[in-house]
Amino acid sequence: MRAGDELLGTVFNKDHRYVIPVFQRPYVWGEESNWLPLWEDLRKAAEDAENPSADDDEPREYFLGALVTQHRTPRPRRVPTSLVIDGQQRMTTFQVFLAAARRVAMEVGAAGAADRFTALVANRVHADGEFPEDRYKVTPLEHDRAAFEWAVRAPGEVLPTPSSSHRLARAAAWFESAVRDWISESPAPAVRLDMLHFAVESRVKVVSIFLEAKDDPQVIFEALNHRGTRLDAADLVKNLLFQTLDRQGDAHLERELDSKHWAVLDADHWRSEVTTGRIKRVKVNVLLAYWLSVVRGEETSVEHLFEDFKRWMKVSGARAADVIREIRVYGDTMDRLQSLPMTSPVAQVLDRLDATNTTTPWPLILFLHATPEIPADQAEAGTLAIDSFLMRRAICRMTTKDYNRFFGALLGELKMSDLSEAGDHLVRGLASQTAESRTWPSDAAFVAGLVNPTLYEAIVRARLRTLLVGLENFLIDSKAEPVTPHRAGSKASSFSIEHVMPQEWEKNWPLPDGATDGDLARRASAVHRLGNLTLATQSLNSILSNQAWSAKRHTLQSHSLARLTTGSILTSPEGVELSQDEWVTTWDEHRIETRTMVLAHHAIDAWPRPASEGDEAVVPSGEDAVVRGVAPLHSTPTGRTRQVHAVSGDLLPLIRAGFIAPDDSLHYRKIRSGDVYTAIVTDAGELKTDLGTYPAPSTALSKLVGYAVNGWTAWYHDRTGQSLDELRARL
Structure with missing residues (x-):
């Protein structure tokens, strides 16, 4: 038996075949515990090579575990072979990663890098030769063979696609995406790929244990995986x-x-x-x-x-x-x-x-x-x-x-x-x-994110929960009975996110007779808004379910103590020009939009940011407030006084993503009459039309045509020829 550290490049650069014996497990590695940590190590090794430290004479080396192989007797006209006694999951994953990097290199035209990765993935054996299986550096179990050969396929090679649920297929797609995203961060993707190859060959090591044919592999395996307590x-x-x-x-x-x-x-x-x-x-x-x-x-x-x-x-x-x-x-x-x-x-x-x-x-x-x-x-x-x-x-x-x-x-x-x-x-x-x-988003950008009509679907559930629990805690003030702030983390109580107007609203929350497509679009847009979300215990959530508003209101009044519910659903929010009785009569799109803005301004106070030069400070009022579907806000329920920053238009995320730009033109053409309506995108993400400037596409178009219409699907962006809805889907 011999043991020592070995560069990964040395393991794979030679023409050699590593055979996984039948007593080993099939491929079981997954993203969180295996692929991601491995990629993080490889990425860091490449970035170290990309940005060498001036005072470091000994470049950092990355050790990625152990490989135990046993020599097999050479056979005439065949590539030398070893059995993989331990480390087969790691060795298989290395090959999938290297092949993924090779395909990405060809995608971006980095032919030199692709050729160098090829030497680490394929033995110099012709596919039409007598022993085509000798082309592969690793020979997996029969159970994994088809998926493995697809996962390590050469650029342009067409092979039967395995089931998308197979871990090797998923690994190939995951590593391609990881490498592609990583090189896209650099102005020189080909150079980054060269650094990645250099790191794999020269900075990444494994501990290699070589067994002779006479050595008992089981004894070595048990020594490596003993039952004692390892030093950490x-x-x-x-x-x-x-x-x-x-x-x-x-x-x-x-x-x-x-x-x-x-x-x-x-x-x-x-x-x-x-x-x-x-x-x-x-x-x-x-x-x-x-x-x-x-x-x-x-x-x-x-x-x-x-x-x-x-x-x-x-x-x-x-x-x-x-x-x-x-x-x-x-x-x-x-x-x-x-x-x-x-x-x-x-x-x-x-x-x-x-x-x-x-x-x-x-x-x-x-x-x-x-x-x-x-x-x-x-x-x-x-x-x-x-x-x-x-x-x-x-x-x-x-x-x-x-x-x-x-x-x-x-x-x-x-x-x-x-x-x-x-x-x-x-x-x-x-x-x-x-x-x-x-960048630290401004108040206007923060509010633009908060008023997103697809907030519930767009934000990771754990983050959305922290937003709502944070707002709940923020609304606890000295006037209320003492309450311990709630947790959102691993020690959290049973709070869950509840839609006031349910996601399945059709049965108990029907639209009125004669409702238009615009009314339907507004309803769909309202359900997942911030203003329609609150917190409820698991037991209360199951009771509320899809109840009609009259029943749900009674249930909430009887059981809910959440400030998010009592302060702006069961009670008319401070500053809203509706009486208490008028506010609780129904729960509709107008109240959802109003409450969205109320909570958005609470969020600005709960997670403040110092004002920067150019921030516009206004209080929505008058016609501007009507256009936004929001009653004028005079103060926050906590009594805090602060500037209320202007709310930017719904197109701001598209501008930030680079899909549209200020001064771009939009158009809508009526199918039957051929009438054309136009708008210009403003710096704030609003739509400037002949009748005024509006923050939302639907509001702007509805004002122009005189009836409710979904502006996201109707407005077309002149420069790209795509609808706003198509552009938004790319966010």
């Missing part, structure tokens, strides 16, 4: 630190540092598993990864924690005693933050992070609260700014891809600032961003 990353970090104490002349501190600082991290509380990003990890490992991210100024994954820690200790020259003490401070801080009562605004922020499986801001938040030079009010201000940034971007459906690097950059800037004003500095840093992947 925290154990290795501790071992390194306490060994370093002796080398640094601090051996006399060993007992004190262990008993007073590290021992608590060995307790069951810190050795329990927690879920981060939908993957279970040991809590102390998560803490160490967060702490190392803070000191390094870049993301540290749990999977590479010890390797990164060892490298950092080597180049930083840090004193092990100081490191042990500081890690304990961060551990105590993390415990303290996670134990805060829900009456704390910071606890509510952390609850939202938990509910949405968002971990990227944690190192920055820990730094704010663990650094003694940062006052508590500044730490809280910075945490709330991060929360607002995340909420606004999520509701505006903006990308999260750059968050790791962005929060790392903010942390670096924060360390160089006056820490006594760290929170204010962080707010300014967030507000100053202009890149699409980092």
Whole structure:
């Protein structure tokens, strides 16, 4: 038996066939636990190669697990072969990934990169030769063979398509999408593919164990997968630190540092598993990864924690005693933050992070609260700014891809600032961003996202729940009886999202006789709006179901205590020009649109952002309010006074996505008469017509033609020839 580390390029560059024996399992790897972590490692290796560190003489290498193979006796005229004793899932996935990268390279015209990937995927054997199966680097089980051959097919090669549910088919599609999205972020996709190939060949390693024919593979397999307790990353970090104490002349501190600082991290509380990003990890490992991210100024994954820690200790020259003490401070801080009562605004922020499986801001938040030079009010201000940034971007459906690097950059800037004003500095840093992947949406953009008629369908359910629970907590004020703010995360109560006008409204909420297609479109548009959503317990939700308004109103009055319900569904919202009796008479599209705007303005207050130059501050009133279907707003129910920013038009998301542009022209042509109506897109995403400027396509067109009509499907964009509805479907 021989063992050693081996470059992935060395494993696959040679003409060799790895045969998976029949006693192995079929392919079972999936996205969350396997493909995503593997891709993250490969991507980081490529980005390291793309952006080399000037002071790093030893480029980081990525170890992606172990491969155990057993030599087979060579056969004449055949490619050399080995049996795969352990690591068959990993080896199969490598091949699927490499083949996906090859196909993407050909898509973008990077023929050189495609050729280089080919050497890692295919042996130099002709497909029409005597042994065509020798072309493949890996020979899977018969159960997986057809799907595997399709997954590693060459660009342009036509093979029978396997079932879309087969994991290998899904893996091929997933890796193609991941590589395609990644290279699209670069102005030079071909160069990025070259970096990816370089990283695979030169930076990515596996631990290879080579068995001779006489070795017993089962003994080796059991040794690798023994039943004892394995050392995890925290154990290795501790071992390194306490060994370093002796080398640094601090051996006399060993007992004190262990008993007073590290021992608590060995307790069951810190050795329990927690879920981060939908993957279970040991809590102390998560803490160490967060702490190392803070000191390094870049993301540290749990999977590479010890390797990164060892490298950092080597180049930083840090004193092990100081490191042990500081890690304990961060551990105590993390415990303290996670134990805060829900009456704390910071606890509510952390609850939202938990509910949405968002971990990227944690190192920055820990730094704010663990650094003694940062006052508590500044730490809280910075945490709330991060929360607002995340909420606004999520509701505006903006990308999260750059968050790791962005929060790392903010942390670096924060360390160089006056820490006594760290929170204010962080707010300014967030507000100053202009890149699409980092901008903090303005009030107008936030409201445009909130009034989206498909909000319920467009926003991930966990994020939508945090929005509604956050609004519920925001509406708790001193005038009401004391109530503990609600959770949206893993410790949440049984609150669920309820449609007031049900999704299946046809039976108990019929449209009036003579309703037009426009009325039907307005009803469909209203059901999933923010103004039609509230929170209810699971038991109450099942009772409400598709009840008619008269019955549902009585049920809510009898059982619901949610402020979202009592304050703006069962009670006329403050500032709305309808009496209490008029407001509760029915629940229709007008009330939904009105309540949408009421809640949107609460959301602006709940997740504030400092005003920027160019923000327009107006209070909708008069004809403008009528056009929007919203009664004038005079104040928020909490009594807060603030500027109410202008609500931008419904076309703003299309402008932000680059599908249309200000000053673009729209037209609608009547089929029978041939009459043509036109509009111009404004900077604010509204429609300017001969009769005025309107925020919504349907409102604008209905005013022009004199009857209700769905403007999204009727208006056509002159430059692209597509309807607004077709453009919106691309968002």
